[in-house]
Amino acid sequence: MSVAKGGTAALRETLQAKLDYEQLTNCMRCGFCLPACPTFKETGVEAESPRGRISLMKAAVDGLMEPNVMFEEQMNHCLGCRACEPACPADVKYGQLIEQAREAVELHTTQHRWWVKGVRKAVFKQLFPHQHRMRLLGAAMNVYKKSGVQTLIRKTNAVGMFSSQLASMERILPDASGKGIVEIMGTRVAAKGEKHGTVGMFRGCLMDVMFTETNRKTVELLSEAGFDVVIPEAQNCCGALHAHSGEKEQAKELAKHNIRAFQEAGVDFIVSNAGGCGAILVEYDHLLHEEPEWHDQAIWFAKRVKDISTILAEKGRPLQYAALPQDQGTARVTYQDSCHLRNVMKGGQAPRQLLQQAAGGAYVEMKDAGSCCGSAGIYNMTQPEMSNQILEHKMENVNAAGVRYVVTSNPGCHLQMKLGIEKHGCSGQMEALHIADFLYDRLVR
Numbered sequence: 001m002s003v004a005k006g007g008t009a010a011l012r013e014t015l016q017a018k019l020d021y022e023q024l025t026n027c028m029r030c031g032f033c034l035p036a037c038p039t040f041k042e043t044g045v046e047a048e049s050p051r052g053r054i055s056l057m058k059a060a061v062d063g064l065m066e067p068n069v070m071f072e073e074q075m076n077h078c079l080g081c082r083a084c085e086p087a088c089p090a091d092v093k094y095g096q097l098i099e100q101a102r103e104a105v106e107l108h109t110t111q112h113r114w115w116v117k118g119v120r121k122a123v124f125k126q127l128f129p130h131q132h133r134m135r136l137l138g139a140a141m142n143v144y145k146k147s148g149v150q151t152l153i154r155k156t157n158a159v160g161m162f163s164s165q166l167a168s169m170e171r172i173l174p175d176a177s178g179k180g181i182v183e184i185m186g187t188r189v190a191a192k193g194e195k196h197g198t199v200g201m202f203r204g205c206l207m208d209v210m211f212t213e214t215n216r217k218t219v220e221l222l223s224e225a226g227f228d229v230v231i232p233e234a235q236n237c238c239g240a241l242h243a244h245s246g247e248k249e250q251a252k253e254l255a256k257h258n259i260r261a262f263q264e265a266g267v268d269f270i271v272s273n274a275g276g277c278g279a280i281l282v283e284y285d286h287l288l289h290e291e292p293e294w295h296d297q298a299i300w301f302a303k304r305v306k307d308i309s310t311i312l313a314e315k316g317r318p319l320q321y322a323a324l325p326q327d328q329g330t331a332r333v334t335y336q337d338s339c340h341l342r343n344v345m346k347g348g349q350a351p352r353q354l355l356q357q358a359a360g361g362a363y364v365e366m367k368d369a370g371s372c373c374g375s376a377g378i379y380n381m382t383q384p385e386m387s388n389q390i391l392e393h394k395m396e397n398v399n400a401a402g403v404r405y406v407v408t409s410n411p412g413c414h415l416q417m418k419l420g421i422e423k424h425g426c427s428g429q430m431e432a433l434h435i436a437d438f439l440y441d442r443l444v445r
């Protein structure tokens with residue numbers, strides 16, 4: 001079974017060039033990572049585990065197996081959630097290995113269907129890097145929702161005929177906007193009261209048109225906490241989806257652009273409100289490690305990145321929150337971790353601390369909150385079967401927690417939880433919210 005352009009020998013050569021062999025040999029096969037891995041928990045199959053995937057990578061590099069279709073599938077089945085990293089006693093940098101493997105696979109794959117190639121090119125190269133095009137997309141989505149086209153599409157099941165997963169995603173589309181945060185608030189928002197520092201807001205390409213209100217509330221929270229907020233207009237997409245999907249060279253170009261934009265803004269911290277973006281932003285130094293001329297600038301950038309919850313919990317003026325309204329006095333609030341915020345940014349504690357302050361005794365920790373929800377960037381589109389299986393198990397835990405609010409820290413997790421709630425017919429009694437929305441709506445000024 002040949003998978004690769006140029007044959008499996010060509011793919012092996014690229015894997016040999018890209019993969020960090022020292023990291024591959026650092027894995028001592030102990031298996032401590034297995035219980036943390038969602039795809040292993042779902043399947044019980046060694047090849048679907050971190051240890052199994054590392055063994056496949058090493059065997060391919062060592063010439064002990066053909067990097068064939070099965071190899072490519074196993075690399076693509078990984079969610080990239082990186083729950084295996086904190087569980088690993090040998091500190092194996094699994095996230096780096098899987099990105100290197102995917103970059104190699106992407107260079108040689110013959111597996112993409114014609115339309116997947118077209119969509120990838122359009123999304124990665126023509127859409128995400130250009131914020132004005134993202135705003136046009138937001139405006140088009142707004143028209144789609146409000147003009148009656150959406151109603152027609154749903155009645156005729158036009159999307160469902162193409163893909164049932166796309167049809168499910170269509171049902172939970174947020175209210176998009178043709179205006180981003182800069183168009184709404186300008187590029188500077190002053191601190192309220194005593195000033196505690198200057199932060200740069202990383203607006204995110206998708207966040208800025210699909211969750212514009214969340215971005216606005218993030219800026220308001222930062223201003224209330226005593227930060228001058230600068231929103232550099234020149235910033236662009238973080239490059240996370242590119243890096244996770246094997247488009248590393250483009251991710252590097254996006255990173256350089258962002259570093260320049262925030263250096264010119266002269267900020268103390270760079271704040272992200274999306275775990276998926278934040279996780280690559282804190283690793284720009286690694287992303288650019290082969291380019292010595294970017295070394296100091298990438299480190300300058302990476303060490304300033306903070307998630308919105310972390311900066312609110314650790315810096316600035318502590319904020320006060322109103323109790324939940326009387327009619328929601330028994331409402332319970334839980335938190336679904338963003339894998340990248342928890343496993344890469346090590347920021348799982350701050351959201352819980354803030355939610356306990358804002359919701360008091362109504363906060364409950366759900367079982368396996370730290371385990372992936374199955375969203376994982378575009379995984380829920382590319383691997384719908386596994387994604388839905390993981391989501392079903394997640395919803396068992398959400399339902400058992402008996403909550404009204406499921407709070408998240410990442411747009412992908414937010415939409416995935418919305419999808420789970422919709423699929424379980426709970427939309428009237430349960431709501432998925434971004435933490436910035438939850439906190440801002442309870443803010444006492």
Ligand code: SF4
Binds near residue numbers: 048081084
């Ligand atoms: S990144 Fe997540 S899905 Fe992939 S091997 Fe690690 S724990 Fe498993």
Ligand code: SF4
Binds near residue numbers: 028050051088091
């Ligand atoms: S925990 Fe680390 S060393 Fe052990 S099998 Fe997993 S990746 Fe290898």
